[in-house]
Amino acid sequence: MNEESGGMKQIVVSLLLLLCVFLIGIFGYSIIEGYHPIDSFFMVMITISTVGYSTPTDLTEAGKVFTSIIILASITIVVYAVSNITAFLVEGRVNKLIRRRRILKTIQKLENHFIVIGAGDLGSTIANEMSKRNYDVVIVEKREERLRDLTKKEGGKLIFISGDATEEETLKSAGVDKAQGLLACLPDDVDNIFVVLTARGMNKNMKIISKVTHAENINKLSYAGADKVIPIQEIGAHRMVAMMLNPTIIGFLDSISQSGSLQLRFEEVRVPESFPEKGQTLEALRIPQKIGLIIIATVSGGVSKFNPSASTVVKPGDSLMVLGGHEQVLKLQSFLNGDIER
Structure with missing residues (x-):
């Protein structure tokens, strides 16, 4: 669960608890004191708001005990609600929520875009390269600090989603149902397997490419639904050998694939x-x-x-x-x- 939805959930819970106190109070006064529902509502209102015109003299002993319980419960819940709302505002969650909703609306308009899972060095480099080629790219990353750094660095050129990509709801927010491709770049093979498996179940036609750290997991990723599995360690080893033994050829290949100035x-x-x-x-x-x-x-x-x-x-x-x-x-x-x- 992300921070914004967690803050909203706490506020909703506070309001629901307050509503429960109202309902319990209305039914309680109606049963204990025999009040009309309107009179019961009014009694609960002046009790919770601490307005009170005067101390009721016609309450039974049970009614007085019930009123005391309502006062204690309402004070506790109101304090809890106010603290949650204050934290939501002070910690900037409102701005984050507005920004997230704006991003989600932008993603809803995308079609045939690409999704990059993981904003590490590999994932961010892939996203930048695809963005340079004028493709729409959505990056999913659950580390808030990493997202803040990349957002400042990229200056709004890429679309970032905060969340755990192993969860179906996060992939749905990234527009996986309308994407033409997904690249799984998480450091853990198990997480990549979960992402590939979930994404394939949500979009049968999407092309999925995943990195793999340990060679024994290549078949597992293929079974999960990956179209291509890239063994990063193995490719790196072959490249280092080629660079040592055939430096001229590697230099030429670098001129083809190198980012930066136009190559x-x-x-x-x-x-x-x-x-x-x-x-x-x-x-x-x-x-x-x-x-x-x-x-x-x-x-x-x-x-x-x-x-x-x-x-x-x-x-x-x-x-x-x-x-x-x-x-x-x-x-x-x-x-x-x-x-x-x-």
Whole structure:
């Protein structure tokens, strides 16, 4: 349970307790003293509010004892309610609640967005990279301090949700039912398994990728519903070996994937359905000359063709694996859509 909902629950409980005192008082005076319900309500009101016009002289002994109990109970509950409301206001929970509701309304408008679970170094880096590529990203993190630091650092570019991602309600708040992808980046494999299992049950069509720390948990994550499982430790080990033995190749790969100043990117660009049905050859499209991208491979019907020849025909639904700058990739998408003259 998050802090905002906890504060609201305490206030609601206080009001419910106060309502119970009213109801018990009305029924009590009606039974013990035989008062009309309106007179009973009035008696409870002046007793709880401590207004009292005068000390009732017509009360029975039982009525006096009952009135004393009502006074003690009401004072206790009122003090409890006032303290909760004061804490809610003083600790800034109202502002947090308003901010959270504003975020939830923003998320409700999103479709085909991505959800990153865990705002550690890995999760925040993933979210930043996807945000740079103009994708809507929602980050779920339960550590309030970490969220505050990232919110100040990012300046509102990313959407953050505070909560435990292993709980269904938190994933629902992140818009998991309308998301196109989820990346589980929690440090604990068990938590990632719970997240994947819950998310898969809520969205059967969403693509789910999860990191894994221990290799023995790879199959468990796959069984839970992950489409891809990334063994971070193993990949890191292979990269360190490659960096030691093949530094030139790794330097080139770094220029492709490195964030910061604009570098080369290895991207997949899908050919839209609006593209001519019969297709066009790469020679006719002249993508390297017009766009400045290098075509590494084409994918058609699940079959990849590396270093495609000029006679390779590109049709709707195919994918082009290209190497170049981000602006060039955007230009290629516009080119294939027909926004730029072919």
